[in-house]
Amino acid sequence: MYTRRPIPNEYCPSQPSAPTVAQPANQFQVLEEIGRGSFGAVHKVIHLPTKKVMVRKDIKYGHMNSKERQQLIAECTILSQLKHENIVEFYSWDFNEQKEVLYLYMEYCSRGDLSQMIKHYKQEHKYIPEKVIWGILAQLLMALYKCHYGDDLLPLTTMYDRMKPPARGKNVVIHRDLKPGNIFLSNEDNEDKDNKNHRNMDYSQVVVKLGDFGLAKSLEASIQFATTYVGTPYYMSPEVLMDHPYSPLSDIWSLGCVIFEMCSLHPPFQAKTYLELQKKIKAGKFEKIPEYYSDGLNLMVHSMVDVDLETRPSTFELLQDIQIRTARKSLQLERFERNLLDYENELVNIEKILERQAMEYEREYSQLKEQFVRAVEDRVSEVVNGKKIGKVPESIHGYYNKRLPRPAYHWQTRYR
Numbered sequence: 001m002y003t004r005r006p007i008p009n010e011y012c013p014s015q016p017s018a019p020t021v022a023q024p025a026n027q028f029q030v031l032e033e034i035g036r037g038s039f040g041a042v043h044k045v046i047h048l049p050t051k052k053v054m055v056r057k058d059i060k061y062g063h064m065n066s067k068e069r070q071q072l073i074a075e076c077t078i079l080s081q082l083k084h085e086n087i088v089e090f091y092s093w094d095f096n097e098q099k100e101v102l103y104l105y106m107e108y109c110s111r112g113d114l115s116q117m118i119k120h121y122k123q124e125h126k127y128i129p130e131k132v133i134w135g136i137l138a139q140l141l142m143a144l145y146k147c148h149y150g151d152d153l154l155p156l157t158t159m160y161d162r163m164k165p166p167a168r169g170k171n172v173v174i175h176r177d178l179k180p181g182n183i184f185l186s187n188e189d190n191e192d193k194d195n196k197n198h199r200n201m202d203y204s205q206v207v208v209k210l211g212d213f214g215l216a217k218s219l220e221a222s223i224q225f226a227t228t229y230v231g232t233p234y235y236m237s238p239e240v241l242m243d244h245p246y247s248p249l250s251d252i253w254s255l256g257c258v259i260f261e262m263c264s265l266h267p268p269f270q271a272k273t274y275l276e277l278q279k280k281i282k283a284g285k286f287e288k289i290p291e292y293y294s295d296g297l298n299l300m301v302h303s304m305v306d307v308d309l310e311t312r313p314s315t316f317e318l319l320q321d322i323q324i325r326t327a328r329k330s331l332q333l334e335r336f337e338r339n340l341l342d343y344e345n346e347l348v349n350i351e352k353i354l355e356r357q358a359m360e361y362e363r364e365y366s367q368l369k370e371q372f373v374r375a376v377e378d379r380v381s382e383v384v385n386g387k388k389i390g391k392v393p394e395s396i397h398g399y400y401n402k403r404l405p406r407p408a409y410h411w412q413t414r415y416r
């Protein structure tokens, strides 16, 4: 049976779709291990009551003190409230007290993460198409808008819509660890086919999901923090390196670095030693993106990766940019076109069902008509032959009284 695509959050904000409270682990069946992060293994699981495929992240909490554990749960609560089409949905959690493991259940993203996509293009010696990069940037800015201002962005009516400045200070969530490995990709229908081993290089309609929120923050005071930053902090802003507090603008710096890496297939700042890298980031000097891309994209990246916090644009300011508006509008139109195609298919299906029902109706009608004519002829011959006139035969009665069955497919009530 045909099912229509779900309406995205952008048009219909905050619709919880899966369990949002703690779920016992026996309601889930492990399908496979997807990978291992610094906190533990990541499994693909199925939630048996809803048959929904999800991801389970295992976090060992044995070494954490009770304050850190409570902080982790508080963080999970924030995440469970952060619902947006471009943010990995957090469904529920559970503990295994014996193994001292916290299980976090999240939305499964069938196309892996951005680091795998970049690696793939690097192996193929190809550039990521510019349109794909703008689409990904626009989606990430929409996700950051939700985080930084606590609101959903309204869809654009025209590219020149005036955007109302967001209210400041309301439920600000700063990601703090924005990097390609924390940006996940899925298809609109999130299906797995052709995606195994990332052989499918068509990223034109990819849906981007920001993930791995704030876990670093919750685990900051614990030993795990050290392991979180085992990798080189290529995407860390200069103010964070200098131990200044995180601000939403730190996320913009990191996002700029991610977009640079999507264009150049390597991060903007690279060095052999940590100290050298720190020096480069603080100086904030890095090369242009390849000539293959437009000057507009180069300027956009350089405006985001700006050491000066006064001139680095906010999420709201970036969303005002005409190129971002164009990318957003184009995403909206592409989705609209896909929905129209869906409706068209749905109408074709309904038409086929109605045609079949009309044929059945027609057949039944002609059978009844035949019976009626035969009964009338019998009756006439009875009268002509002078037989005693009895009751009207059932078949004549039947013709007038019989109600044909209603079509089984009540499209009028479903599609009103």
Ligand SMILES: Nc1ncnc2c1ncn2[C@@H]1O[C@H](COP(=O)(O)OP(=O)(O)OP(=O)(O)O)[C@@H](O)[C@H]1O
Pocket (backbone or CB within 6 Å): 034, 035, 036, 037, 038, 039, 040, 042, 055, 057, 088, 106, 107, 108, 109, 110, 112, 113, 181, 182, 184, 211, 212, 228
């Ligand atoms: N929601 C998800 N959907 C699909 N794959 C996921 C999801 N979350 C994580 N993964 C995959 O699981 C693997 C491990 O992810 P995880 O985020 O735990 O670690 P990491 O990004 O490799 O390292 P770190 O812990 O430092 O962030 C990665 O290959 C990642 O792509």
